[in-house]
Amino acid sequence: MNEPRDSRNKEEEGELFFSSLYTPEQARRYFYKHQESFGRRLSDRVEKRMVRKALRLAGKPASVLDLPCGTGRFWPLLLERGERRVLAGDYSGGMLEIARRFQPPELQQKVQLLQTSAFRIALAPDAVDSILCIRLFHHIGERKDRLRILREFHRVTRDTVCLSLWLDDSRQGRRRRRLEQERAQGVRAYRRGYQDRFVQSPEVVEAEFEEAGFEILARVRMLPGWSIWSTYVLKKR
Ligand SMILES: C[S@@+](CC[C@H](N)C(=O)[O-])C[C@H]1O[C@@H](n2cnc3c(N)ncnc32)[C@H](O)[C@@H]1O
Numbered sequence: 001m002n003e004p005r006d007s008r009n010k011e012e013e014g015e016l017f018f019s020s021l022y023t024p025e026q027a028r029r030y031f032y033k034h035q036e037s038f039g040r041r042l043s044d045r046v047e048k049r050m051v052r053k054a055l056r057l058a059g060k061p062a063s064v065l066d067l068p069c070g071t072g073r074f075w076p077l078l079l080e081r082g083e084r085r086v087l088a089g090d091y092s093g094g095m096l097e098i099a100r101r102f103q104p105p106e107l108q109q110k111v112q113l114l115q116t117s118a119f120r121i122a123l124a125p126d127a128v129d130s131i132l133c134i135r136l137f138h139h140i141g142e143r144k145d146r147l148r149i150l151r152e153f154h155r156v157t158r159d160t161v162c163l164s165l166w167l168d169d170s171r172q173g174r175r176r177r178r179l180e181q182e183r184a185q186g187v188r189a190y191r192r193g194y195q196d197r198f199v200q201s202p203e204v205v206e207a208e209f210e211e212a213g214f215e216i217l218a219r220v221r222m223l224p225g226w227s228i229w230s231t232y233v234l235k236k237r
Helices: 007-011 024-033 036-059 092-101 144-156 170-184 202-211
Strands: 065-066 085-090 109-113 128-133 157-166 214-221 229-236
Touching: 007 109, 024 092, 036 128, 036 157, 036 229, 085 092, 092 109, 128 144, 144 157, 144 202, 202 214, 202 229
Parallel strands: 065 085, 065 128, 085 109, 128 157
Antiparallel strands: 157 229, 214 229
């Protein structure tokens, strides 16, 4: 793991320090992570069920930007609709490199890759029908950063955004909230010495979605009542 560094200058360029933590070795590990045990495979399946449902509620968009795409975990799902145009972006060159090396060539031929930041997406306004944003927002602790990304999504999507994050109104979410409080009070230590994941309250993020110009079409819970993960389906106003 790289040492976290002061992110102030990089933040001005639109990067959070966690964004540069994915070295090629970590990217390779990430590729295997969701398949490495029965529990992970099960949660990968349930997560994909949540994402499928969100895309259905978003109106089965004909073009989707998968951002961040990581190592391409959602490409087979996105290409279940054969005629769909799929663009995939990530800030990390390491992640994209592993996606290029490990995903089957027949999938890669159908996906247009771009190395870009969610803060400043290298695409024109209204470039895609929808943006799929899975497992990014739980890394974004600051309201101003979430709003910057949401406004950028508002510029680039023509219609919808499907965005997953951690919420505190489930069993896992409440547990996480308690843990965060204990860490803030110094009762417990951070796993990596700093906080890199954040749980939010639905009221807080829902107000931010509205502020950035989105209407909330739906919230899909990964495992209602239990899981910390939810995916919002947002529609551009
Ligand atoms: C936990 S992974 C999720 C990847 C994929 N969505 C998945 O669920 O398999 C988080 C990803 O966010 C990417 N990332 C971090 N900061 C970013 C930024 N500012 N813009 C775009 N991608 C970013 C990382 O490189 C990493 O691939």
